[in-house]
Amino acid sequence: MKILPDSLDRITEQFSRFPGIGKKTAQRMAFQLLEWNQEDVQRLGEVIIQSREKLKYCTVCNLITETDPCPVCLDTRRDESILCIVEDSKDVVAIEETSRFKGKYHVLGGVLSPLEGVGPDQLNIQNLLARLADVKEIIIAMNPSIEGETTSLYLARILQDRQVKVTRLARGIPSGGDLEYIDGVTLGRALDERHELI
Numbered sequence: 001m002k003i004l005p006d007s008l009d010r011i012t013e014q015f016s017r018f019p020g021i022g023k024k025t026a027q028r029m030a031f032q033l034l035e036w037n038q039e040d041v042q043r044l045g046e047v048i049i050q051s052r053e054k055l056k057y058c059t060v061c062n063l064i065t066e067t068d069p070c071p072v073c074l075d076t077r078r079d080e081s082i083l084c085i086v087e088d089s090k091d092v093v094a095i096e097e098t099s100r101f102k103g104k105y106h107v108l109g110g111v112l113s114p115l116e117g118v119g120p121d122q123l124n125i126q127n128l129l130a131r132l133a134d135v136k137e138i139i140i141a142m143n144p145s146i147e148g149e150t151t152s153l154y155l156a157r158i159l160q161d162r163q164v165k166v167t168r169l170a171r172g173i174p175s176g177g178d179l180e181y182i183d184g185v186t187l188g189r190a191l192d193e194r195h196e197l198i
Contacts, residue, residue: 008034060131062107062124064089072105079103081136085128085155087111087143095141103139106131111147112154120154129158137165144171 008030015026033041057063058070065071072078072092082103086092087110095101108123140155142148152168159166172190173182182190 057107057109061105062109062127063092063105077102080134082139083128083131083135083137084139084141086141087148087151091141091143101139103137108151111142111145111151113147113150123151125155125158132162132164135164137167140166140168142168 008027011030011033012023012026015021015029016023018026021029033044036044054066055064056066056068058065058068058073060069060073063070063072067074079102082101083106084095084101084103085106085108086095087108089107092105092107095105106124106128108125108128110118110123112118112120112123138155138159140152142152156166156168170193172186172193173179179187
C-alpha cells in the first residue's frame with residue numbers, strides 16, 4: 001500500500017537528481033519543505049527560476065556568470081599570460097578559494113568520455129586554441145580520474161607544437177594525511193614526483 005502522496009514523491013524525485021543526494025536525503029528535504037511557510041516556498045521557487053534565467057556562460061572562458069565577459073576575464077590585474085584549464089566552474093571556485101592563482105581560466109565544460117559520447121567536439125577546446133596568442137603557460141587542472149587523465153593527455157598532445165609551456169597540478173599526499181591511509185596510486189605518484197628539499 002502506497003502511503004506517501006504523489007506530490008511528495010515528485011518533490012523527492014527532483015531533489016534526488018542533485019549529485020550526492022540519495023532518495024532518503026531527498027525525502028527528508030521534501031518533508032522539510034512542507035514545514036516552510038508558503039511565502040518561503042514561493043521565494044525559493046522564484047530565486048531558482050530568476051537565477052537560472054540570469055546565468056549564462058562567459059563567451060571568453062566559459063565560466064558561469066551573469067555578465068559577459070565574466071568578472072575574471074574583465075579583471076586587468078590578472079596575468080593573461082597564464083591560463084588554467086579546468087573541467088567546470090566549480091573547479092574555478094575551488095582554485096580561487098586558495099588565493100594563490102592570479103592568472104585567467106578556461107573552462108572546458110566537461111572531460112573526454114567516449115563511453116558517454118563526449119569527444120573533443122563536445123568540449124570548449126576550439127575556443128581554447130583561439131586564446132593562445134598571448135599565453136606563455138597553460139596549467140592543466142583536471143580531476144585525477146580516468147577521464148581527467150585522458151583529457152589532460154589529449155590537451156598536452158594538441159598543445160605540444162605551440163609555443164607555450166604546459167604544466168599540470170602536482171599530485172600526491174594531502175597535507176595532514178597519514179601514509180598508512182593513502183591509496184597506493186596516490187602514494188606511488190608522490191614517490192615518482194618527489195623533489196629536493198635543499
